[in-house]
Amino acid sequence: MELLLAVSGALWLGLLTAMSPCPLATNIAAISYVGKRVDRPSLVLSGGLIYTLGRTVSYVLVALVVVQGLLSLSSLSMFLQRNLNLALGPMLVVVGLLLLDVIAWPWTKGSGSRFFESLQKRADRLGLWGAGLLGLAFALAFCPVSAALFFGSLVPLAVEHRSPLLLPALYGVGTAVPIVGLSFILAFSANRISRAFNALTFIEKWMRRTTAVVFIAVGGYYSLIYVFGVI
Numbered sequence: 001m002e003l004l005l006a007v008s009g010a011l012w013l014g015l016l017t018a019m020s021p022c023p024l025a026t027n028i029a030a031i032s033y034v035g036k037r038v039d040r041p042s043l044v045l046s047g048g049l050i051y052t053l054g055r056t057v058s059y060v061l062v063a064l065v066v067v068q069g070l071l072s073l074s075s076l077s078m079f080l081q082r083n084l085n086l087a088l089g090p091m092l093v094v095v096g097l098l099l100l101d102v103i104a105w106p107w108t109k110g111s112g113s114r115f116f117e118s119l120q121k122r123a124d125r126l127g128l129w130g131a132g133l134l135g136l137a138f139a140l141a142f143c144p145v146s147a148a149l150f151f152g153s154l155v156p157l158a159v160e161h162r163s164p165l166l167l168p169a170l171y172g173v174g175t176a177v178p179i180v181g182l183s184f185i186l187a188f189s190a191n192r193i194s195r196a197f198n199a200l201t202f203i204e205k206w207m208r209r210t211t212a213v214v215f216i217a218v219g220g221y222y223s224l225i226y227v228f229g230v231i
Helices: 002-019 021-037 041-072 074-099 113-140 144-160 166-188 190-227
Strands: none
Touching: 002 021, 002 144, 002 166, 002 190, 021 041, 021 113, 021 144, 021 166, 021 190, 041 113, 041 144, 041 166, 074 144, 074 190, 144 166
């Protein structure tokens, strides 16, 4: 039962990450790049899948390195197993408050614009496979929401269940669902992509609020038990 909840949680976090405003905007930009071949729907869908694969590989590799590194250090691993629940409660509360915008996000604009301009030129030279390069790079350009969900929720979940590969991979699969949907819409009905974007933005807002409330409730419960010893 605990594993099922962890698997469901990893998929949900991935889905929420992909639909958050900043990652969704980068996904739209990448799919628009793929849409240069909009006259050939099969290539648009293939490019969307390759882009998705690139993002998924990045998330899995980062999580694998972080989680496996934490678990491989025996003293640190034992410390985490004993004290993870102590930190998990307050951490979930903080992530929930960030998702509700109660705590302001640290944010800087335009810091990597030149890098991504040169990256897109390289992607152009690679043709269809350039979508995979964009996926690899965009996944590593963590926005505040995606960073909070990835490092503040997925990584502790993977450490708790000693799952450096399965849960991060499922997180990557979760991030793929909206991207594949956008690729399909762009391939067969490009004029509806703005409607899809607006719909996803509306759905994401309520998904984010629901997740934030759950995080705060669970984090508060964990804090009462493991930090304050009330329950």
